[in-house]
């Protein structure tokens with residue numbers, strides 16, 4: 001992405017992939033995988049490949065507000081270029097404060113010119129402080145509040161990367177001294193999608209953009225404006241430690257035998273049963289790991305206001321059906337009765353949680 005301005009005009013995606021050591025075969029494999037990730041019917045991979053490789057690259061304006069730049073870091077962490085990363089690189093990212101070499105009035109002019117053309121995608125990293133008329137975060141003499149209104153308000157689509165731009169993140173945690181909000185709260189009626197997580201999983205950003213390029217629209221979302229392909233299932237549903245949860249095998253203290261054996265982290269405060277994200281399947285760091293695989297419970301970072309609603313981090317969730325079901329025959333029976341009464345399978349989470357996190361699908 002850093003070399004965006006050096007790309008020759010008319011450079012095809014195929015040539016661009018080749019120049020980065022990504023073969024056509026790898027690209028097609030990626031298109032097949034992303035089509036599957038997006039839940040598209042078999043045979044759609046070719047349409048995806050044609051759309052991504054076409055000459056319809058939208059301009060991207062990437063904005064930074066109240067944040068730690070962790071999402072940009074996630075974007076840059078790949079140890080080797082994959083088709084996904086090269087596709088992101090291939091996009092015409094006209095404005096990105098962390099990555100662009102130019103500065104000052106020059107880049108402000110680029111941003112304004114892109115906006116004047118229209119049809120661009122705004123990617124937002126960071127929360128927007130609304131207190132004191134936006135004075136807590138200013139860039140180039142303008143408040144984040146005004147920049148978000150202008151850039152996102154006129155974008156073809158806005159993609160909020162990371163939990164801060166989606167829901168305010170830690171800046172919005174009680175007592176929220178700067179009045180931080182996510183973009184969707186500030187601008188509830190713009191075309192917008194949230195890709196929360198701390199940090200964003202870049203694979204989900206690429207898949208969202210691929211969907212946009214292929215269909216000209218954002219993917220189907222849940223009530224929190226998260227794409228269903230990435231946030232449609234609980235962490236707990238796909239967790240590699242799930243067998244231990246069902247078997248009543250729990251880590252009781254950090255470093256105990258259960259922890260060393262990779263047993264379930266529910267008792268250590270894991271919020272996986274109440275968190276919707278595809279971390280166990282997509283994973284981070286080139287697919288090498290994700291929090292639970294590394295031995296720490298999920299803290300629920302992709303849920304709205306998780307700093308206030310999911311804590312304390314190391315206290316376990318209220319009772320979850322299936323918790324310890326195999327520790328005794330009595331508990332197995334009680335668990336089954338409770339599950340039947342709740343109308344859910346014994347593998348399901350507590351009815352209270354189910355109600356709390358029940359979602360309405362929205363067609364984008």
Ligand code: SF4
Pocket residue numbers: 235236239240241242243245263264265266270271272273292297298
């Ligand atoms: Fe995995 Fe956490 Fe569920 Fe245990 S409670 S199975 S560690 S998601």
Ligand code: F3S
Pocket residue numbers: 197198199235275277279290291292297298299300301302
């Ligand atoms: Fe966040 Fe939990 Fe995934 S902490 S990164 S949603 S495992």
